[in-house]
Amino acid sequence: MIIGNPIIIQCPVCNTNYTKTSILSGNTFGGHFWSDGSFFAPMLPDQVVFTRCTECNTIFNISNSPYHEALNYEDADGLPTVEHLSKSELLEAIEKKIYINTNEEIYLRKRLWQKLNNHPWKDEMPSTFAISPEYRQNAEALINLLDKSNEDEILIIAELHRNLGNFNECIVLINKLFENRKEERILQIENACKKKINGTLQYK
Numbered sequence: 720m721i722i723g724n725p726i727i728i729q730c731p732v733c734n735t736n737y738t739k740t741s742i743l744s745g746n747t748f749g750g751h752f753w754s755d756g757s758f759f760a761p762m763l764p765d766q767v768v769f770t771r772c773t774e775c776n777t778i779f780n781i782s783n784s785p786y787h788e789a790l791n792y793e794d795a796d797g798l799p800t801v802e803h804l805s806k807s808e809l810l811e812a813i814e815k816k817i818y819i820n821t822n823e824e825i826y827l828r829k830r831l832w833q834k835l836n837n838h839p840w841k842d843e844m845p846s847t848f849a850i851s852p853e854y855r856q857n858a859e860a861l862i863n864l865l866d867k868s869n870e871d872e873i874l875i876i877a878e879l880h881r882n883l884g885n886f887n888e889c890i891v892l893i894n895k896l897f898e899n900r901k902e903e904r905i906l907q908i909e910n911a912c913k914k915k916i917n918g919t920l921q922y923k
């Protein structure tokens with residue numbers, strides 16, 4: 720992993736400064752990947768996109784905010800780092816419609832989906848879980864927003880249907896994907912679907 724000078728980001732409302740590590744290059748070697756798109760990779764930190772200003776409580780997308788590269792480490796010394804949104808902050812961001820386009824809404828809803836999922840670690844088996852109203856509402860909104868002509872997004876829609884217990888809908892989409900690709904991860908989702916397991920899987 721190659722790290723550059725820290726980036727200094729300004730809250731667009733109150734101008735409070737924050738800092739963020741600049742990753743110039745990383746890789747997913749030794750990483751763990753789950754069926755909801757979340758991952759843990761020691762050499763590729765999960766980059767913050769949306770954050771909340773701890774001074775004025777504004778939730779903002781850091782890539783739409785004023786920023787500059789620190790000239791040296793001392794410039795950023797002592798500044799708070801940007802943090803990921805918590806579950807309640809994601810719910811608030813969606814509720815208040817702070818997103819400016821569909822891509823931002825999809826991003827926030829995916830993060831919320833991942834936050835609400837259980838992630839089995841190593842040999843731990845995926846579990847079957849009960850769907851809360853907030854889980855269902857978010858998953859259904861995400862299904863409606865995703866592009867049904869894009870194979871990667873079809874796979875996400877299939878996975879959302881499996882989470883919701885719509886196993887038949889999931890299998891129909893999996894079979895459609897099998898026409899062009901037969902990957903291990905798609906087989907894993909199909910297998911869980913046949914066993915009527917709705918919990919998130921760790922890809923082998």
Ligand SMILES: [Zn+2]
Binds near residue numbers: 733776
């Ligand atoms: Zn602020």
